[in-house]
Every structure is written in C-alpha cells, then in structure tokens.
Amino acid sequence: MSQHEKEISKELFQPANIDASASEEISKPSLTYWQDAWLRVRKNTAAIISLVVLILLTILSLVGPFLNDYDYSTQTATHANLPPRVQGLEDISWLPFDGTLTKKNGEEYNAYELKNATEEYYWFGTDSLGRDIFTRVWKGTQVSLYIAVLAAVIDMIIGVAYGAISGYFGGKVDTVMQRIIEILVGIPNLVVVILMIIVLEPGIVSITIALTITGWVGMARVVRGQVLKFKNQEFVLASRTLGAGHSKIILKHLLPNLVGVIIINTMFTIPSAIFFEAFLSFIGLGLQDPLASLGTLIDSGFRTLRLYPYQMLFPAIVISLIMVCFNMIADGLRDALDPKMRD
Known part of the structure; x- marks a missing residue:
C-alpha cells in the first residue's frame, strides 16, 4: 500500500449527519392576510405619509375651532379682509404673516394698523365680513370629512348589501335589481340635488340624501361582479350542500372574500364624495351662511382672488391635501390587498 493510500481515511466517505428536524423549521414567521397586507402598506412611503397627514388634518378639524378666541360665525x-398675522412670525419679513397688504402701485401697508386692530391676530386672515378664516377652514374640514365618512358608510351598507343579494340570487331578482341601478345611473347627481333643494333647503341634509340615492351604485356593481365569480366555487357549493342558508353563505363565505375589493373601492369613493360636496357648495347649492364648508370658502375666496388671494389659498390647500391623501392611501391599499399585485 502506497503512502498516498494510507493518508486517505475511510471516515471521509461516511455520509454527513443531517438533522432532519432542522430542515423542517420555518425561519420566517407565518403571517395572516391582514398582517401581510399591513407589511405591504408600510413599504409604501406615500401611503404612510398620506395617512399621517390625514390624521393630523382630522385632529385639526376637531380642535382647530377652539385654538383661538374667534367663532366661525x-x-x-x-x-374685514385682514391678512394673516401670527404671533412670533410677524417680525420675520420674508414670511407672509406680518399683517401687510400690497396696493396696486406696489406700496405695502399694515392693514391691522389701518383698521385699529393691532391687538388682534388672525392666523389665516379674515373674510369680507370680518370672520376668522382659520376657524372657518377647520369647520369646513369637519363637513368634508363628514361627507367622506357618510360616503363610506353608504357604500359599505347599501352598496355591498344590494350587490351581494343581486349577484347571489341571480335570475329574475338580478335582472330587476340591475334595471333599478340603470335607472339611478341615468339620473345625474346634480338633478337629484336640485330636486332635493326644491323639496327641502340647500344644506347638508339635501347633500346627504343625494349621496344616499345614487352614491352606492358603483360599489353595488363591483360587489355583484365579484359575487357572480365566487358563488359557484367549491367552498360555496360545499357550504350549500351542508345545509347553510343563503344569509350565512353571503355573510360568512362570500363577503369575507370581498373585503379587499370593498375597502379599495370605498377609499376611491371618498375623494369623489368630497369633491362632489365642494362642487355643490362652489355653485351655491351646498351649505348656506353662516355654516362653512371648504367648497363655500373656496367660492367666497374666488370672488376676491386678485385682491385677497389668501382667502382662497388656505381652504384650497386643505381640500387638496385631503383628496390627495385619500387617493394615495387608496393606491397603497390596492397594491396591498389586490391578489394580482402580490409577488
């Protein structure tokens, strides 16, 4: 036997000791559907920033009217028509919070001194009637957020229930219910609002009724399409074979599978409802003085845009932030909850 053969040990040819239990370990913790969706949403920086901004705007809409000594009405x-003036910022020349206005010839003057209001501080200025715009902006934000919540509730209750029943039962029931939807779709929202104003008065009640009549139609159609897709699948047929009733199948088997679609469509409906209220207020069919909404504030500010642009600037910024935030959150939820967007 050569020297080279003596150096090779038989132990080198023995199989390695592999721990079978270690190969079966799951290194990554198992996640539920909602935990996985939340992780996806957290990766969307725009959605998280929008959520934080929306929370801050909601808090300001609740506490903003109480942050100073002025009432919204x-x-x-x-x-009247005083420019913005903020304590501590009025001495900084490059900030527009020193209470000065500019004449047509370019000359600047202090409006507070001219009107003997040197002791007053209107953070967003005042309107043509001398009302504090800061307080009115946050009162108007309350109305816009109310419209947003109202649209979400209507979609969740009426639209989901109507679409689920129509899609599940099908046949003549589906035909009749879809014809009703087509009739409602054929009636413009503006016509419905005008009819409500004729019967009632311009205000939050007429807007609420108009949204209740037609706001849920889009959600109902989406839910109906999803129910038609799911109702003949194996888990529904198995539940029906075991004797489950129609209501139990809809509530416990179909709707839980539609939660993602419902949330996504609801989030996209909210900014449309906010814009609808602002549009009605802008054309004079919304809230009436002394009540305020972002639409009415933009309307009154638009009339004096050239002389006092700040009267339109602040409510326009707030409503833009609200609509952008809702749209960005909706995009983030769509990416997180839509199965087609998963890796």
Whole structure:
C-alpha cells in the first residue's frame, strides 16, 4: 500500500449527519392576510405619509375651532379682509404673516394698523365680513370629512348589501335589481340635488340624501361582479350542500372574500364624495351662511382672488391635501390587498 493510500481515511466517505428536524423549521414567521397586507402598506412611503397627514388634518378639524378666541360665525365688520398675522412670525419679513397688504402701485401697508386692530391676530386672515378664516377652514374640514365618512358608510351598507343579494340570487331578482341601478345611473347627481333643494333647503341634509340615492351604485356593481365569480366555487357549493342558508353563505363565505375589493373601492369613493360636496357648495347649492364648508370658502375666496388671494389659498390647500391623501392611501391599499399585485 502506497503512502498516498494510507493518508486517505475511510471516515471521509461516511455520509454527513443531517438533522432532519432542522430542515423542517420555518425561519420566517407565518403571517395572516391582514398582517401581510399591513407589511405591504408600510413599504409604501406615500401611503404612510398620506395617512399621517390625514390624521393630523382630522385632529385639526376637531380642535382647530377652539385654538383661538374667534367663532366661525361671528362677524366683525371693522376687521374685514385682514391678512394673516401670527404671533412670533410677524417680525420675520420674508414670511407672509406680518399683517401687510400690497396696493396696486406696489406700496405695502399694515392693514391691522389701518383698521385699529393691532391687538388682534388672525392666523389665516379674515373674510369680507370680518370672520376668522382659520376657524372657518377647520369647520369646513369637519363637513368634508363628514361627507367622506357618510360616503363610506353608504357604500359599505347599501352598496355591498344590494350587490351581494343581486349577484347571489341571480335570475329574475338580478335582472330587476340591475334595471333599478340603470335607472339611478341615468339620473345625474346634480338633478337629484336640485330636486332635493326644491323639496327641502340647500344644506347638508339635501347633500346627504343625494349621496344616499345614487352614491352606492358603483360599489353595488363591483360587489355583484365579484359575487357572480365566487358563488359557484367549491367552498360555496360545499357550504350549500351542508345545509347553510343563503344569509350565512353571503355573510360568512362570500363577503369575507370581498373585503379587499370593498375597502379599495370605498377609499376611491371618498375623494369623489368630497369633491362632489365642494362642487355643490362652489355653485351655491351646498351649505348656506353662516355654516362653512371648504367648497363655500373656496367660492367666497374666488370672488376676491386678485385682491385677497389668501382667502382662497388656505381652504384650497386643505381640500387638496385631503383628496390627495385619500387617493394615495387608496393606491397603497390596492397594491396591498389586490391578489394580482402580490409577488
């Protein structure tokens, strides 16, 4: 036997000891559907920033009217059309919060000194009736967020229930229910609002009724299409074979599989409802004075845009932030909940 053969040990040819239990270990923790969706949403920076901004706007809409000593409806004619002025910022020349206005010839003057209001501080300025715009902006934000919540509730209750029943039962029931939807779709929202104003008065009640009549139609169609796709699958047929009733099948088997679609469509409906209310208020069919909404504030600010642009600027920024935030959150939820978007 050669020297080379003596150096090779038989132990080198023995199979390795592999721990079978270690190969079966799951290194990554198992996640539920909602935990996985939340992780996907967290990766969407725009959606998270929009969520934070929306929470801050909601808090300001609740506490904003109480942050100063002015009421949203109190009129002070001697303080009309005052520019923004903020304590601590009025001495910084490059910030527009020093209470100065510019004449047509380019000359600047202090409006607060001119109207003997040097002791007053209107953070967003005042309107043509001397009302504090800061307080009115956050009161108007309350109305816009109310419309948003209202649209979401209507979609969740009426639209989901109507679409699920129509798609599940099918046949003549589906035909009749879809013809009703087609009739409602054929009636423009503006016509419905005008009819409500004729019967009632311009205001939040007429807008609420108009949204209740037609706002749920889109959701109903989406839910109906999804129910038609799911109702003949194996898990529904098995439940029906075991004797489950129609209501139990819809509530416990079909709707849980539609949660993602429902949330996504609801989030996209909310900014449309906010814009609808602002549009009605802008054309004079919304809230009436002294009540305020972002639409009415933009309308009154638009009339004096050239002389006092700040009266339109602040409500326009707030409503733009609200609509952009809702759209970005809806995009993030769509990417997180839509199965087609998964890796």
